[in-house]
Amino acid sequence: MPEMIKWNEKEKISINPADFCYTEITFGKIVLKHIKQKYSFQDIQSIERLIRDYFNYEINISEDDLDDLIFYQAARNIIVHNLAQADEIFKNQIRTTKYYNKYVAYDGKLHLKKNNYDKAKELYKKLFKNILDNFQKKVLDKYEVDIYDDVDTINQEESVESVEDFINKVKNLLPVQPWPKGINSIISDKLKVPKYKVNLAVDTLINRGIFKYQLHGKLYVQEDTIKNDEEETL
Numbered sequence: 001m002p003e004m005i006k007w008n009e010k011e012k013i014s015i016n017p018a019d020f021c022y023t024e025i026t027f028g029k030i031v032l033k034h035i036k037q038k039y040s041f042q043d044i045q046s047i048e049r050l051i052r053d054y055f056n057y058e059i060n061i062s063e064d065d066l067d068d069l070i071f072y073q074a075a076r077n078i079i080v081h082n083l084a085q086a087d088e089i090f091k092n093q094i095r096t097t098k099y100y101n102k103y104v105a106y107d108g109k110l111h112l113k114k115n116n117y118d119k120a121k122e123l124y125k126k127l128f129k130n131i132l133d134n135f136q137k138k139v140l141d142k143y144e145v146d147i148y149d150d151v152d153t154i155n156q157e158e159s160v161e162s163v164e165d166f167i168n169k170v171k172n173l174l175p176v177q178p179w180p181k182g183i184n185s186i187i188s189d190k191l192k193v194p195k196y197k198v199n200l201a202v203d204t205l206i207n208r209g210i211f212k213y214q215l216h217g218k219l220y221v222q223e224d225t226i227k228n229d230e231e232e233t234l
Helices: 027-038 044-055 063-081 088-093 114-143 148-157 160-173 183-191 195-207
Strands: 213-215 218-220
Touching: 027 044, 044 063, 063 088, 063 114, 160 183, 160 195, 183 195
Parallel strands: none
Antiparallel strands: 213 218
């Protein structure tokens, strides 16, 4: 349903002709690469701009919920990529929220409890339902198709057993560390699944202590402090 996307006629996409010679590239991948260069997807504000710019839709959430979403998205990034060290990037992301200077302990780390996790989970469910409800209305009005049919099917298929089975498949395909750059993409292609699913599986394996945290080809244990000057894309 590409006609649902609002595209500025003045917006240009640059293409390197060499890409067609050495990679399996599609127009969809070219557009996605262009969008990723414009939006970081590392914060809620960026996702909000993307939806507004390309789908002509303003996410309807309260200021309190927006504050919470900004904080939890920033918290997720430093927990996964910086061993929970509250660096300047994190503080800059939450500078306009009620959480500024909160939750950071004397050791400079972010300390959250289970109730924070539960609150974040409910907030993200609320956010995505808000977005899906809007798309559902547009799709029903134009195509008379119920997008929630597909969502329900996906939810039914994603049982705990199937998730653990997938994590084990990813584990078995990971080589000895340090992993080469692009390993997540290679596994994604082998398993024929979206890369974000492989990313989640790898994060889970690291959090369980099966593999070590890796940044710029170097391995770290939980006690190490890493300066998060640049996020590595595996």
